[in-house]
Amino acid sequence: MTARLTAWSRWTALLETREAATSLALCRILTGFTLIHGLFRMGSSGAWSAVWVDAAHGGVLGLASPWLGWLHPGTRAETARVMAVAACGAVLMTVGLCTRLGILLAWLGARALSTSIVIGPQTSDFVLFNLLLPLACSGCGRSLSLDSLLFRRSHEVMAWPRYVLIGQMTLMYWASGVQKISSGWIPGGSLDAVWYILQWTHWLKRPISIEALAPWYWVTRLLTLGTWLLENSAPLLLLAFWYRHTRERPGRARAWFNRLDVRSIYVASALLMHIGIWATLEVGEFLGYCTAYAVCCYTPCEWRRVFTALPFKKRRVVTAA
Amino acid sequence: MRGALVLCHGVVLALAALPTARGTVSREALAQPPVQTELRLWGERLGASPRELEEFVLKLAETWDGVYAVINRPADRYFAWTGTYQAWAVFVAPNRWPTRFQIQVHPSRALPGEFQTVFEEGTERYAWQGTFFSQERGRVYFELQTWPRFAWLGPSVCRWAARKLFAERPDIDGVRCRSYRAPSRSPEQVARRETPPGEWLYIDEVWR
Numbered sequence: 239m240t241a242r243l244t245a246w247s248r249w250t251a252l253l254e255t256r257e258a259a260t261s262l263a264l265c266r267i268l269t270g271f272t273l274i275h276g277l278f279r280m281g282s283s284g285a286w287s288a289v290w291v292d293a294a295h296g297g298v299l300g301l302a303s304p305w306l307g308w309l310h311p312g313t314r315a316e317t318a319r320v321m322a323v324a325a326c327g328a329v330l331m332t333v334g335l336c337t338r339l340g341i342l343l344a345w346l347g348a349r350a351l352s353t354s355i356v357i358g359p360q361t362s363d364f365v366l367f368n369l370l371l372p373l374a375c376s377g378c379g380r381s382l383s384l385d386s387l388l389f390r391r392s393h394e395v396m397a398w399p400r401y402v403l404i405g406q407m408t409l410m411y412w413a414s415g416v417q418k419i420s421s422g423w424i425p426g427g428s429l430d431a432v433w434y435i436l437q438w439t440h441w442l443k444r445p446i447s448i449e450a451l452a453p454w455y456w457v458t459r460l461l462t463l464g465t466w467l468l469e470n471s472a473p474l475l476l477l478a479f480w481y482r483h484t485r486e487r488p489g490r491a492r493a494w495f496n497r498l499d500v501r502s503i504y505v506a507s508a509l510l511m512h513i514g515i516w517a518t519l520e521v522g523e524f525l526g527y528c529t530a531y532a533v534c535c536y537t538p539c540e541w542r543r544v545f546t547a548l549p550f551k552k553r554r555v556v557t558a559a
Numbered sequence: 560m561r562g563a564l565v566l567c568h569g570v571v572l573a574l575a576a577l578p579t580a581r582g583t584v585s586r587e588a589l590a591q592p593p594v595q596t597e598l599r600l601w602g603e604r605l606g607a608s609p610r611e612l613e614e615f616v617l618k619l620a621e622t623w624d625g626v627y628a629v630i631n632r633p634a635d636r637y638f639a640w641t642g643t644y645q646a647w648a649v650f651v652a653p654n655r656w657p658t659r660f661q662i663q664v665h666p667s668r669a670l671p672g673e674f675q676t677v678f679e680e681g682t683e684r685y686a687w688q689g690t691f692f693s694q695e696r697g698r699v700y701f702e703l704q705t706w707p708r709f710a711w712l713g714p715s716v717c718r719w720a721a722r723k724l725f726a727e728r729p730d731i732d733g734v735r736c737r738s739y740r741a742p743s744r745s746p747e748q749v750a751r752r753e754t755p756p757g758e759w760l761y762i763d764e765v766w767r
Contacts, residue, residue, distance in 0.1 A: 250562040283690035285697055288719070298700065298719040299712075349642050357703060357712070359642070360696060361649055367642035368572075398565060405569055406645075413576035413645055420652030421600040428600070430745075434653030437743040439681040440660075440702045452749040521649070522695040 255397040258538035262378035262400055263334065265530045266341075269369045270332030272526025273344055276362075277325050290317045290351050305353035309346060323347035331373075334383020341374040362522035368406050369530055372399040381538075400534045404479060407531040408472045411508065415469025423466050432465070433458040441519045461514070468507050475504045475535075505532050571634040576645035579627045584620035587707040589613050592656040592740070658738035658760070660701040662687065662720050665733035674735050677724070688723070704761060705738065713738075713761045721765035737762040 280286040291297035295313045304310035311317035324347025330340025348366060352359035377395030379385040386393065418424075422431035433455060436446050451458070478500040481492040509532055516525040533541075588594060598609040598616075605612070638644045659681060663674035677687035680701060691697045704712035717736035724734050741757025748755065 246562070249566070253562055253565060279694065280696070283694055284688075285691040285694040288688075288691050289694075289696045293715070293719070296722075299715055345642075352642065357699065357709065360699065361647045362695070364642065364644055364647050368645070371641055371643055398561070402565060402568065406572065409572055409576045409645055413578070413647075414649055417578045417648040417651050419578075420597055421604060422653050427604060431650070431653045433746070434655050434743050435650060438654050438657045440657065440698050442681065445681045448744055448749055452746055455746045520693065520695050520698060 252401070253396070253398040256394045257397045257400075258393050258542070259377050259379075259381035259395045260538035260541045261534055261536060262373065262376045262395065263381040263383060264533040264541065265369070265400075265403065266334065266337070266373055266378040267332055267382060268526060268530035268533060269366070269373065270328045270330075270340070270344065272523045272530065273328040273348065273366065274325060274332065275526060276523045277321055277328065281321065286317065286321060287314060290321070290354060299356055301354040302356045306346070306350055309350045311351060311354045317351075320347055320350045324351065334379045334385050335388075337379025337383055337385050338374060341370055341378075345370045345374065360522050362524050362527060365410065365524065365527040365531075368410070369403070369527060372402045372406070375399055403531060403534040405476070407528075407534070408476050410531070411469045411472035411475075415466065415472065418466055418469065423462060425463060425466065429459040429462040430455075432462045436518065441521060443518055443520050446518070464507070465511055468504075468511060471504075474500060478504065479535075501535055505535050508532065571637060572643065572645050574630055575634065575638065577627060577630075578648075579646050580620040580624055581646070582624060583706075583708065584616060584624075585707070586613075586617065589616065591706065592742075593652070593654045596655045596742075597652055653743075655743050656740055657743060658701065658705050658740045660738050661685075661736070662717075662724075663735045663737075664724055664728065664731040665735065666730055667732040668730075674733075678720075688720075701738070705740075710761075714763045717763035717765055725767055732767045734765045735762065736764075 280289070287296055288298050290301075290311045291314055292301045292312045293299055301311060309320055309323065311320045323343055327340045327343025327345070327347055330336055331344050334340075345367065348363065348370075352363040352367075376399030378399070380391060380393050380395050385391075418431070420431055421427045422429065422434060433451075436442070436451060436458065437448055439445075478495050481495040482501065485492065485496055509529065512525045512528050515521060589598070595609065598612045601607075602609045602612050607615075659679065661676060661680070662678040663676050665674050669675075676685045678689070678692065679685040680692070680698075683689075688697075692701075700712050700716050703709035704716065713736065717734065720736060721734040724731060737759045738761045739757050740760050742755045744753065744755065
């Protein structure tokens with residue numbers, strides 16, 4: 239009973255942690271910007287009128303029953319209105335003006351659009367909603383925002399939304415990994431999943447000559463193994479955070495994890511994987527949203543060190559001196 | 560209170576992230592060439608026949624999906640509102656039998672069966688509505704319609720294309736949509752310069 243109480247009080251103490259809002263603010267900016275980018279692509283390509291407009295008004299499919307009666311796409315004008323709500327929210331969120339309201343609008347608009355599709359939302363929509371909920375509960379507007387310039391409020395916020403985002407990122411990679419059950423993915427087999435994915439016309443950004451790729455078959459096998467290992471080893475990321483949190487405790491594994499900075503190795507590998515996917519496949523806004531998750535893996539102090547190391551920052555200091 | 564809510568959110572998400580087939584496994588779906596190839600490859604690795612594996616997969620999916628639904632039922636409304644569902648899957652398996660979607664038009668004065676291609680996936684030459692079809696949300700129609708559960712998508716996409724094309728081109732009287740399915744090439748086949756034959760499937764026609 240006492241042990242359970244201790245664990246509970248540790249948990250609640252962890253959730254009481256406060257920190258500067260920088261990491262959450264960066265996550266907010268990346269999420270908002272990515273949503274704007276996604277909406278812009280849909281708008282400029284004309285895809286919006288095919289996907290989010292009802293078949294009776296020129297769309298490809300009939301829309302699903304309304305999630306919110308007053309905010310439902312249907313005709314071109316109604317859909318444009320919902321997109322405007324989402325875009326407005328995304329802009330407010332990115333610049334950090336009335337931030338929480340912005341996040342709420344972005345969520346309302348994007349949710350109304352995604353629930354209207356009868357074949358279901360795209361996977362990148364789920365990543366977006368998973369980002370928006372903790373951000374809406376956070377004080378991510380207290381830094382790198384117009385709100386922070388206009389209102390004099392403490393830059394310190396609760397850290398738990400960042401912890402939640404780290405947990406969700408771990409879960410996202412792990413869930414994606416354990417579902418890769420093809421014999422082409424699982425080690426011990428042919429490891430040819432990436433080779434065959436690069437012949438899958440539906441998802442290729444541009445056609446790839448398979449003859450030109452053939453000499454690099456061994457690379458595609460390494461990429462297959464790397465992707466599978468990366469996603470399935472996602473719980474190691476949580477372990478790395480636990481070891482960082484308890485760095486004063488003894489243990490060889492803990493010392494090794496912290497010396498190598500397993501967290502950074504994992505984050506860098508994941509981003510490399512996303513850049514590779516972005517360069518070859520068309521899978522939506524994954525790169526932006528996953529980068530938004532990745533920035534949460536670093537504390538505000540670490541980001542401050544990065545900002546002070548930026549060359550333009552140094553120049554400004556020199557000029558001022 | 561905050562501790563309990565955050566813990567609840569984490570647990571609910573973790574439970575929803577457990578793998579699930581979400582009702583996509585059926586005898587019809589398992590009969591598709593990409594799945595049959597997977598079953599054969601797994602059968603070779605496990606020393607079981609594809610038929611035995613198929614029965615096992617059907618039973619496992621049915622049982623586990625039932626358990627999954629019961630575990631996650633209390634959170635259904637939470638996900639319906641927040642959209643924070645986690646059990647989505649990306650590239651569960653590479654499709655070794657990909658299809659290539661094509662849209663053709665029939666000029667009014669042409670002979671029956673003489674169609675002209677206006678769109679073909681993966682080509683720059685035939686790129687009608689190319690900017691839309693290059694988006695992920697456009698491409699998903701081509702992929703999903705090849706699965707029995709979403710077979711209705713093919714005719715819907717074709718009707719939409721026909722409406723647009725008839726409005727744009729008064730000189731045509733028919734639109735045909737179809738997909739070419741051929742097995743992807745293994746590195747050995749590429750080295751031997753072999754191109755396995757395919758076939759045209761999911762053919763839909765709309766006439767004025």
